[in-house]
Amino acid sequence: MIYTCTLNPSLDYYLEFDKPCKLKITNRSNLEYYEAGGKGINVSIVLNNLMVPTRALGFLGGFTSDFYLSLLQRYEYLQPSFTTIEGHTRINIKIKDSQETEYNAKGPVISYQNFQSLMKKIERIDEGDIFILSGSIPESILEYVEEIIKTLKENNVPFVLDTNPTITSQLLKYQPLLIKPNIKELEELVQHVVVDQAEIVKYAKMLVEEGAINVIVSLGEEGSIMVNQNGAYYSNTIHNEVISSTGAGDSMVAGFVFSLNRGANVVDAFKYANCCGLATTFSKGLATREKIEQYFNLIEIEKIEDIQ
Numbered sequence: 001m002i003y004t005c006t007l008n009p010s011l012d013y014y015l016e017f018d019k020p021c022k023l024k025i026t027n028r029s030n031l032e033y034y035e036a037g038g039k040g041i042n043v044s045i046v047l048n049n050l051m052v053p054t055r056a057l058g059f060l061g062g063f064t065s066d067f068y069l070s071l072l073q074r075y076e077y078l079q080p081s082f083t084t085i086e087g088h089t090r091i092n093i094k095i096k097d098s099q100e101t102e103y104n105a106k107g108p109v110i111s112y113q114n115f116q117s118l119m120k121k122i123e124r125i126d127e128g129d130i131f132i133l134s135g136s137i138p139e140s141i142l143e144y145v146e147e148i149i150k151t152l153k154e155n156n157v158p159f160v161l162d163t164n165p166t167i168t169s170q171l172l173k174y175q176p177l178l179i180k181p182n183i184k185e186l187e188e189l190v191q192h193v194v195v196d197q198a199e200i201v202k203y204a205k206m207l208v209e210e211g212a213i214n215v216i217v218s219l220g221e222e223g224s225i226m227v228n229q230n231g232a233y234y235s236n237t238i239h240n241e242v243i244s245s246t247g248a249g250d251s252m253v254a255g256f257v258f259s260l261n262r263g264a265n266v267v268d269a270f271k272y273a274n275c276c277g278l279a280t281t282f283s284k285g286l287a288t289r290e291k292i293e294q295y296f297n298l299i300e301i302e303k304i305e306d307i308q
Helices: 039-049 065-072 112-122 139-154 165-174 183-190 197-209 248-261 266-281 289-298
Strands: 002-006 010-016 031-037 054-061 078-080 083-085 090-096 100-103 130-134 159-162 214-218 224-228 231-235 301-305
Touching (some): 002 039, 039 054, 039 248, 054 065, 054 112, 065 078, 083 112, 112 139, 130 139, 139 165, 159 165, 165 183, 197 224, 197 231, 197 301, 214 248, 224 266, 231 266, 248 266, 266 289
Parallel strands (some): 002 130, 010 090, 054 083, 130 159
Antiparallel strands (some): 231 301
16 A cells, blocks of 8 residues: 655645736636645545555644545545544645746644554554655644654655655655655755756765665756666656646656556656656646656656766
8 A cells, every 4th residue: 555644734725817916906816726735645646546546644624624535535546544633724825827826824733642643553554555755744743753754664664755855854864765856955955056967966866875765856847867876867858838837746756656666667667757747747637647648758768877
């Protein structure tokens, strides 16, 4: 079983405008809708679209909780297993006019008792499973997050980290299967400004030396780079109209785990991850199998450096 963990999920309220919004006036949308949000949930939805079951862990509570769960009912292979809290699951606002703007709420306070309830579920995960910790972490449980990863490591459960750089840096010693920073996050991880491809590889190698098994660095319109103990690899990208970048990185995580779980090698998994990211970027909504397969023959992986 693949487990995703979204510690600070959100009910995302999308507002679409047919012309640019202006300040200090009333802007009226021409379309609005809700989605169950959160990076781990995005991973689960993409895997659902690939007909792969996942169990979604995390925290839900308040008046938004039932509506959030109702939105997940459309996904046949997604099994919610959230821990109930007293606070309200946050609402994030996503504005789409001539560009994308997000207003993200801080989220509820999670008690230690809530956290221990989650830990009881995590303790039952075994080495035949995969665990994906994705998204922001509430301040109220920052000090406890290492307990999750330590437990997984003790139980020989491979895990993916796609969370804030400070937490990721602290947890590299537990050897995550994958971390997936963008350029800004890479710079935060290594405390250096990155100026070119050579430096991306250099600093990603440092993260491998610190414990990460695979590091994928998203380069946006310039593709992506993967570094592991076997070398550094570059993936090209496709230039097309960007519909939405929301969830593109989460789709890459889903594609990488999906491919590895099907027995592919890491290079092929890297290629599939990029196809998933593109399928989301050029679509309204998250990647589907049909969209992913459109890009498979267009993505090429090049080995750019051997690592001794």
